[in-house]
Amino acid sequence: MIRFENVGLRYGMGPEVLRDVSFHLPERSFQFLSGPSGTGKTTLLRLLFMSLKPTRGLITIFGKDRSRVTRQELPLLRRRIGVVFQDFRLLDHMTTYENVALPLRVRGREEASYRGDVVELLKWVGLGDRMHVLPPVLSGGEKQRAAIARALIEQPRILLADEPTGNVDPQLARRLLRLLIELNRMGTAVVIATHDIGLMEQVEARRMVLSGGRLEIYD
Amino acid sequence: MTKAKAAKAPHPAVKLKEKVSAGVRQQAARTLARKQTPIVPPDNIAARAMILVVAIMTFLSCLTLGAVTLVRDTAATWQTQIAREATIQIKPADGLDMEAALADARDIAAGHRGVRGASIVSREATTRLLEPWLGPGLDIDELPVPRLIIVTIDPVERPDFAAMRAELAEAVPNAALDDHRTWVDRLVAMARTTVTIGMAVLALMLSATALTVIFATRGAMAGNGHVIEVMHFVGAEAPFIAREFRRHFLLAGSRGAAAGGAAAIIVFVLFSWWSSRNVATPEGDQTAALFGNFAIGTSGYLGVALVVILIAVLTAATSHVTVMAHLKRIET
Numbered sequence: 001m002i003r004f005e006n007v008g009l010r011y012g013m014g015p016e017v018l019r020d021v022s023f024h025l026p027e028r029s030f031q032f033l034s035g036p037s038g039t040g041k042t043t044l045l046r047l048l049f050m051s052l053k054p055t056r057g058l059i060t061i062f063g064k065d066r067s068r069v070t071r072q073e074l075p076l077l078r079r080r081i082g083v084v085f086q087d088f089r090l091l092d093h094m095t096t097y098e099n100v101a102l103p104l105r106v107r108g109r110e111e112a113s114y115r116g117d118v119v120e121l122l123k124w125v126g127l128g129d130r131m132h133v134l135p136p137v138l139s140g141g142e143k144q145r146a147a148i149a150r151a152l153i154e155q156p157r158i159l160l161a162d163e164p165t166g167n168v169d170p171q172l173a174r175r176l177l178r179l180l181i182e183l184n185r186m187g188t189a190v191v192i193a194t195h196d197i198g199l200m201e202q203v204e205a206r207r208m209v210l211s212g213g214r215l216e217i218y219d
Numbered sequence: 220m221t222k223a224k225a226a227k228a229p230h231p232a233v234k235l236k237e238k239v240s241a242g243v244r245q246q247a248a249r250t251l252a253r254k255q256t257p258i259v260p261p262d263n264i265a266a267r268a269m270i271l272v273v274a275i276m277t278f279l280s281c282l283t284l285g286a287v288t289l290v291r292d293t294a295a296t297w298q299t300q301i302a303r304e305a306t307i308q309i310k311p312a313d314g315l316d317m318e319a320a321l322a323d324a325r326d327i328a329a330g331h332r333g334v335r336g337a338s339i340v341s342r343e344a345t346t347r348l349l350e351p352w353l354g355p356g357l358d359i360d361e362l363p364v365p366r367l368i369i370v371t372i373d374p375v376e377r378p379d380f381a382a383m384r385a386e387l388a389e390a391v392p393n394a395a396l397d398d399h400r401t402w403v404d405r406l407v408a409m410a411r412t413t414v415t416i417g418m419a420v421l422a423l424m425l426s427a428t429a430l431t432v433i434f435a436t437r438g439a440m441a442g443n444g445h446v447i448e449v450m451h452f453v454g455a456e457a458p459f460i461a462r463e464f465r466r467h468f469l470l471a472g473s474r475g476a477a478a479g480g481a482a483a484i485i486v487f488v489l490f491s492w493w494s495s496r497n498v499a500t501p502e503g504d505q506t507a508a509l510f511g512n513f514a515i516g517t518s519g520y521l522g523v524a525l526v527v528i529l530i531a532v533l534t535a536a537t538s539h540v541t542v543m544a545h546l547k548r549i550e551t
Contacts, residue, residue, distance in 0.1 A: 051452070051549060071457065071550065079454040089449050093260040102258075106455035111255060150453065 277479025472534025
């Protein structure tokens with residue numbers, strides 16, 4: 001589904017943040033992306049999400065060469081990738097329901113055509129009773145779940161989550177992890193970027209570890 | 220049995236009430252379903268400041284435009300009024316029958332194509348003209364006072380002054396024709412300079428307005444970077460994002476520009492009203508002499524409308540360019 005071959009990236013004229021990174025993310029796979037802070041986890045996620053271009057190497061996403069993807073094609077490809085940002089990136093002036101429905105709304109779909117799906121998804125992530133609340137009123141965990149729901153509403157083929165448990169207590173972290181595992185069982189590939197070893201120990205999954213700009217994979 | 224049926228059937232008033240409440244519920248549901256929060260956040264402080272800046276700059280631009288329109292119209296009126304008349308002056312001389320000479324000169328002038336009329340300034344009128352200098356009770360026959368004929372000219376089809384001058388010189392040697400050419404030329408030059416300066420001021424004002432509006436819009440857009448990013452990351456296409464912002468800023472810009480334009484129109488209407496109230500007063504006459512009737516006319520109002528539209532469109536265009544630039548930055 002997504003393949004990296006000898007990918008390298010540097011910002012401007014600085015040193016390479018990522019060096020010779022090669023891996024393959026198969027369909028329906030589940031993996032952790034870990035490593036100390038500042039080793040390039042978020043950068044790697046941005047490469048996966050196509051908001052950065054590699055300075056060298058080859059990235060193939062859904063069978064397309066990243067370097068040949070045009071600006072017009074980008075949004076269409078991105079709809080197959082769900083992203084949960086570390087800082088949630090919810091729009092504070094819109095309700096939880098509207099935030100979750102945003103990916104469908106920006107595609108120009110009528111509200112009546114997706115209302116049921118959004119409500120169902122919000123119930124699934126446990127926000128059924130927080131639908132019409134504005135994000136500033138939500139707790140950290142609720143915001144995280146709203147962000148996950150927004151990433152999932154278009155039924156992406158892969159979900160990228162950047163430190164999804166970074167702002168929540170261990171109990172809620174376990175709940176969120178169960179949610180992501182359940183999602184994976186339903187067919188979505190999942191990449192969780194985290195440096196929370198406790199979280200990784202709860203699941204038997206492939207670990208991609210970044211260190212000094214290089215990636216090592218432990219299957 | 221019939222009685223029982225009647226008792227079971229709901230009363231027409233109850234039925235109507237049910238129908239109405241069902242309709243109200245349906246309408247409320249439809250309204251609630253339709254009403255979605257706009258994707259672009261409602262106005263924050265920067266956006267409100269932008270609207271205020273747009274309103275102020277539109278007001279100033281419209282005032283400048285109105286002033287230039289006023290000066291242009293007044294200059295045109297000055298030119299037409301002075302170019303509409305010519306004067307024949309007949310100097311007295313020994314043995315000259317002044318009244319006969321006046322009549323001859325008048326007939327010659329009136330006979331030319333492009334002359335609407337020619338009238339002799341009567342003895343009484345001439346006396347009145349000289350009264351401020353020579354005092355009352357002046358006997359015009361005691362002094363060698365020249366006499367005048369006012370020739371009214373068609374401003375569209377002007378007469379051949381050279382031919383008229385030659386014919387007058389032949390028939391009435393003491394007659395001199397003044398077509399006010401010197402005055403008209405000087406006035407035209409002055410009016411053109413005034414209008415050119417006005418146009419330059421207007422161009423500067425509009426440029427300043429455009430730049431201010433651009434910077435104010437960019438300032439208001441700066442707080443929306445996260446919205447553009449979120450929309451971009453949830454798969455919104457660039458034209459969709461740009462359209463949302465364009466629409467929002469077109470509305471905001473229109474609000475500001477309309478307020479500024481309306482304020483300028485109010486100022487013009489007030490001035491016009493003031494000048495019409497002061498007709499035949501010293502201040503009113505002074506103002507009327509300088510600025511005519513102080514009305515900017517249809518072209519002035521159309522100009523104001525055009526400025527308002529241009530500024531609103533400029534606001535929307537700036538937001539569009541800013542969104543596209545921001546998206547380009549995210550991509551790289």
